[in-house]
Amino acid sequence: MNRRDFLAASIALAGEQKLARSMGALSIAGQGAPPATSPQNLLSSTFTEAFLTSNLLTVDAWHPYPRWGERGPWEAVPADIHARIVAQAEADQKTGWSALLASSFLEFKRNGNRSHYEAQSFGRRYHLKNVVLAECLEGKGRFMDDITNGVWLICEETYWGAPAHLYMQKGGPGLPDVTDPIVELFGAETVQLLAWTKYLLAEQLDQVSPLINKRIVIEAERHILKPARERNDFWWMGFETNTRTARLNNWTPWINSNLMVANLILEEDPQVRIHETMRILKSLDQYLNQYWPDAGEEEGPGYFSASPMCYFEAVSMIDAATGHKTNVLANPFIDAMARYILNAHICDNNYIDYGDAHVHAGPDGDLLYRYGKAVHDEQLAAFGAYYAARRGLTATNASAEERHGLNLPSMSRALPEVLGAAELRAAHGEDVLIRDSWYPDLGLVTARLKANSADGMYFAVLAANNGRSHSHNDTGSYIIYQDGQPVAIDVGVEAYTAKTFSPERYTIWTMQSAYHNLPTIGGVMQHDGVQFKATDRKYSSDDKRAAYSFNIAQAYPAEAGVKSWVRTVTLDRVRDRITVEENFELEQAVPVSLTVMTPRIASVDPSGSITLKLASGDGAASLLTYDGAAIEPKVETIELADAGLRMSWGPQIYRILLNSKQPVASGKWSYEFAHA
Numbered sequence: 042m043n044r045r046d047f048l049a050a051s052i053a054l055a056g057e058q059k060l061a062r063s064m065g066a067l068s069i070a071g072q073g074a075p076p077a078t079s080p081q082n083l084l085s086s087t088f089t090e091a092f093l094t095s096n097l098l099t100v101d102a103w104h105p106y107p108r109w110g111e112r113g114p115w116e117a118v119p120a121d122i123h124a125r126i127v128a129q130a131e132a133d134q135k136t137g138w139s140a141l142l143a144s145s146f147l148e149f150k151r152n153g154n155r156s157h158y159e160a161q162s163f164g165r166r167y168h169l170k171n172v173v174l175a176e177c178l179e180g181k182g183r184f185m186d187d188i189t190n191g192v193w194l195i196c197e198e199t200y201w202g203a204p205a206h207l208y209m210q211k212g213g214p215g216l217p218d219v220t221d222p223i224v225e226l227f228g229a230e231t232v233q234l235l236a237w238t239k240y241l242l243a244e245q246l247d248q249v250s251p252l253i254n255k256r257i258v259i260e261a262e263r264h265i266l267k268p269a270r271e272r273n274d275f276w277w278m279g280f281e282t283n284t285r286t287a288r289l290n291n292w293t294p295w296i297n298s299n300l301m302v303a304n305l306i307l308e309e310d311p312q313v314r315i316h317e318t319m320r321i322l323k324s325l326d327q328y329l330n331q332y333w334p335d336a337g338e339e340e341g342p343g344y345f346s347a348s349p350m351c352y353f354e355a356v357s358m359i360d361a362a363t364g365h366k367t368n369v370l371a372n373p374f375i376d377a378m379a380r381y382i383l384n385a386h387i388c389d390n391n392y393i394d395y396g397d398a399h400v401h402a403g404p405d406g407d408l409l410y411r412y413g414k415a416v417h418d419e420q421l422a423a424f425g426a427y428y429a430a431r432r433g434l435t436a437t438n439a440s441a442e443e444r445h446g447l448n449l450p451s452m453s454r455a456l457p458e459v460l461g462a463a464e465l466r467a468a469h470g471e472d473v474l475i476r477d478s479w480y481p482d483l484g485l486v487t488a489r490l491k492a493n494s495a496d497g498m499y500f501a502v503l504a505a506n507n508g509r510s511h512s513h514n515d516t517g518s519y520i521i522y523q524d525g526q527p528v529a530i531d532v533g534v535e536a537y538t539a540k541t542f543s544p545e546r547y548t549i550w551t552m553q554s555a556y557h558n559l560p561t562i563g564g565v566m567q568h569d570g571v572q573f574k575a576t577d578r579k580y581s582s583d584d585k586r587a588a589y590s591f592n593i594a595q596a597y598p599a600e601a602g603v604k605s606w607v608r609t610v611t612l613d614r615v616r617d618r619i620t621v622e623e624n625f626e627l628e629q630a631v632p633v634s635l636t637v638m639t640p641r642i643a644s645v646d647p648s649g650s651i652t653l654k655l656a657s658g659d660g661a662a663s664l665l666t667y668d669g670a671a672i673e674p675k676v677e678t679i680e681l682a683d684a685g686l687r688m689s690w691g692p693q694i695y696r697i698l699l700n701s702k703q704p705v706a707s708g709k710w711s712y713e714f715a716h717a
Contacts, residue, residue, distance in 0.1 A: 079332040080374050084322040087369050088359060093315045096363040100309050103362050106456050109177050109242050114460055116180075122434060122462050123178050130175030133168045134187050138194055141165070143216060149204035150214045153539030158204055162227070165195065166234055170452050173238050174459060182245065189249050192238060196260040201228035205539070209275065214539075222268045224275055226292060229299035230451055232265040236306040237452040261307050269300055270317050279327025287571050290510035291344045293328040294351035297321045301355045302453055305362055318359065325355055329374075336377035337483030339509040342385045343398025343534075346405055349378040353412050354453060376416040379409070383424060384478035384487055388495035388525040390432065393487065395503045395518070397511040397534040397541075400527075400689045406433050407458040407465055420473060427470030435462045477582045486580055488587035488612045495525035497617045498714065502610050504578055504591040508571030514547060516567060516575050517593040518557035519610050521619055521714050526660045528653060528714055529558050530638050532694065535683040551686075555636055556696065559593075560623065563631030565601035573597070577607070587612045602628035618715035623708065630704035635672075635712075637665065637697040640690045643676045651676075652717055656691060662717035665697070668710060672699045 107114040145158045169191035176184040195201070200217030206225040207214045235257045239246070246253040273280040277292035300321050308314040329352070338345055353375065360369055369375075382404050385393045394400045406429025413422025429435050435458065458465070476492035478485070484505040490497030499522040507514045513534075521529040532551050534541075540549060547569050550556050554567035567573060577592040590609040597603045606625040613620065623635065641653035641663065649669030654662045667674070677696040681687045686694075699712065 078334045079329050079336070080372055081330050082326045083329060083369070083372065084356065084359075085319065085326050087367050088318070088322055088363065090315060090319055092367075093318055093363065096366055097315060097318065098362050098364070099311070100306065100314075103305055105358075105361060106241070106460060108240065109180065109245055112180055115178050117463065118178060118459055119435075119462050119466070122459060125434075126171065126459070127175045127179055130172045130184060130187075133171050134184070136168075138165065138168065138190055141198065146204050146216060149207075149539055155203060155205045155538060156536055159227075162203070165191065166231060169195065169238065170234060170455060173241060173452070174455060176245075177241055178459075185242075185245055185249055188238070188242065189246070189253060192235065192246075192253055192257065195231060195235065196256050201231040201264050203227050205537070205542070222264055224265055224269045224272075224296060224300075226295055228265055229296040229303075232261045232303040233299035234452050235261060236303040237456065240306050258307055261303055265300070266303060266307070266317070270313075270320070278324045279331075280324065286510050287508050288331045288339065288510060289328045291340060291348035291351070293324060294349070294355060295347050297325050297328075298351040298355040298358070298453065299451070301358050305358070321355070322359065325352060328352065332374075332378070333480070333483045335480045335482040336374060336381060337480035337485055338378070338381045338385075339396075339483060339505070340511045341394065341396040341398045342382060342392035342404075343394060343396065343402040344511060345382050345385070345402075346408070349381070350404065350408055350412065353379065353415070354408075357411075357415055370415045371417070376418050376421070379412050379416065379421055380418070381480075382409070383421065383473045384475050384480075384485075385501075386424075386473065386475070387499060387501070387520075387522055388474060391522070391525075391527070393485075393501040393503075393520055394531050394533050394689075395515055396509065396513055397537075399533045399685055400530070403428060403432065405454060405458075406430070407435060407461065408454055410465055410468060411457060411461075420471070423469050423471035424473040426465060426468040427472050429465055430470050434458055435465050437466060477587055479580050479582070481578070481580070484575060484578055484591070486587075486589040486610075488582060488589075490612070490614055490617055495522075498523055498612055498619050500587075500610055500612055500619050502589050502591075504575035504589070504593070504608075506571045506574035507567060507569045507596060508573070512569075513552045513557065514554040514567040514569055514573075514596075515557045515559070516554075516573065516596040517591060517608050518554070518559050519621065520558075523663050523714070523716065524661060526655060527640055527690075528663045530640060530690070530694070531558075532556060532638055533686060533689055536685060554596075555634075556638060558637055559635075560606065560625075561634045561636065562597060562601045562603060562606075562627065563633075565597060567593075567596045568598045585614055587614070602631070604628060616715075618713055620711060620713045623710045625709075626707045627705070630706040632704050633701040633708070635699040635710075637699065638694060639697060640694050643695050643697055645674050645676060647674070651697060664715050664717040665712065666715070667699055667712040671702060671705075671708070671710065672712075673702050674699055 139161055141161055148154045148157055172184045172187045199219050202225045209223040209225060210218055210221050212218050239254050239257050243254055276283045276285045277296055279289050304314060304317045333339060338349060340348055390401045390403050392403060406425045410422050410425030413425055430437055474493050476489055478487045485503045487501040489499040501520040504517045507516050519529060520531055534551055546552055555561045573596045575591040575593050576595055579590045581588050588611040592605060592607050594603040594606045604626040609622040611620045639653055641655055644652040649667055651665040651674060652662055653665060675698040678693055679696060680693050
């Protein structure tokens with residue numbers, strides 16, 4: 042099949058899927074039958090070197106956004122957003138620029154803390170972004186000195202990244218070695234910010250001093266662009282054997298989307314610009330080549346905005362920079378990657394949070410809206426508009442705490458959100474609550490009582506492997522909600538420290554299967570690694586029930602002595618209740634304990650039921666019923682010290698242990714979650 046035929050077929054398939062969605066006929070793992078694999082080498086075969094030579098706009102001709110001097114679009118930004126950005130910039134001016142100290146940087150090596158230095162470094166970049174936006178909006182020149190200070194300070198930094206990422210440096214963690222520049226997430230974010238600053242304010246910066254723009258180019262080249270161009274050994278590139286992760290993860294699109302910006306804006310040599318664009322596209326191809334065939338996001342909703350959303354940003358940028366001549370975004374797989382977030386959406390601002398995620402880690406509504414428009418997915422665009430109206434910079438009916446203010450991840454996202462705010466506010470918004478989803482390759486199932494309603498029972502289960510990027514030992518754990526409120530939860534992740542991505546990762550309690558909704562067998566928990574996985578997965582769904590069955594025996598090490606452990610989670614849509622069956626056979630009789638993590642206060646009736654009430658006192662209680670003859674329950678209170686976990690669940694959560702009354706070698710247990 043030639044490229045033209047491929048594109049035509051892709052567009053036709055996208056149209057068929059759009060029609061099916063409008064009829065309510067599909068629930069996705071990529072909408073309908075998933076492709077046999079992800080598209081292979083999609084970008085490098087679409088944007089060939091010959092194509093780029095003929096079609097890539099020059100630095101001077103590429104004009105993605107209005108610059109400072111083009112006042113009309115900036116003056117058309119809604120007045121309330123204009124006022125908020127200017128007010129934040131004024132507040133940042135008063136606060137001033139803080140020093141980035143070597144002793145703060147060294148905390149990561151000395152005691153494992155990475156948050157102190159990151160807060161200072163990120164704060165410096167938020168400050169610069171805010172004053173650049175304010176200057177563009179206001180157009181009076183009064184922020185130019187502050188912008189100059191920010192640019193100069195950042196240019197004088199030895200290293201633009203995070204202390205935790207110095208494992209990529211030959212000398213390892215400690216202080217950064219100026220002779221060994223590395224390219225990681227936050228250095229790439231920084232070069233993107235400086236590139237946009239030059240793009241927007243080049244003339245104004247030259248009026249302050251002609252050395253500022255020159256310095257941006259020099260430091261961008263030294264810190265990021267030269268090592269990215271000349272080295273193939275950074276694992277995230279995918280050019281050499283990757284021993285760090287089973288698959289390329291969010292690092293690849295996140296870094297490359299930022300490199301794309303810097304390369305298109307700062308590189309004036311046409312041949313070098315094309316050469317580096319091809320390298321970026323080939324690296325992005327390595328990421329997509331390895332993506333789950335069903336378009337599932339293995340890192341979960343917590344990294345959705347940093348993974349497929351960054352991929353979309355990079356692709357849409359090169360598509361625009363070549364005059365929109367390829368229709369590459371019509372590929373249905375790119376749409377399916379984004380639709381994952383609709384299936385991961387539980388209700389309101391709640392998302393399934395397996396792996397290193399928080400339950401409220403929702404997407405950027407503006408970016409999701411633009412993604413939906415680009416791939417011609419009206420439902421996706423409508424959900425983005427709906428979400429943006431409730432949370433974020435353009436929100437009009439959100440509480441103060443629901444507005445994430447101006448601390449957007451990057452200038453690449455801030456610019457279209459600010460300049461497109463009026464359009465986004467006028468767009469049709471619609472909540473999306475998918476009834477069922479099934480990702481057969483990733484192993485994810487979600488099911489609710491009925492579509493487009495949070496009423497009733499809901500479950501999500503990821504029966505995958507324990508070697509996913511950012512995974513916990515959580516294969517087969519379930520999440521249960523009732524009427525839009527949590528019942529059985531995935532706790533999430535604490536703030537990252539040196540231990541988080543070290544050999545000690547699975548000594549952290551939130552990573553362990555005993556603190557997920559899973560069995561502990563003879564005191565043995567699940568193990569980490571891709572070989573520790575669920576098998577024999579079977580899924581079915583209709584108007585009466587949704588059921589997911591799988592065997593998690595292989596998720597446990599040999600010392601657990603598990604011959605078979607088949608778990609079946611069933612949503613009864615007629616009776617509105619969820620049943621969990623545990624059918625197991627062990628090598629010998631041992632104590633068995635089933636964990637149920639919950640934010641609800643548990644009141645135990647030893648005869649066989651536990652009433653679960655929300656700590657706030659709002660909402661209906663849930664009832665967990667079990668076999669009182671075989672199981673003895675125990676309830677533990679876990680005080681939460683981590684700020685992120687407290688934001689998710691409050692000051693404490695509870696671990697319910699359904700313990701076998703005596704050692705068992707086999708069993709067929711059944712327990713049920715329903716309205717009290």
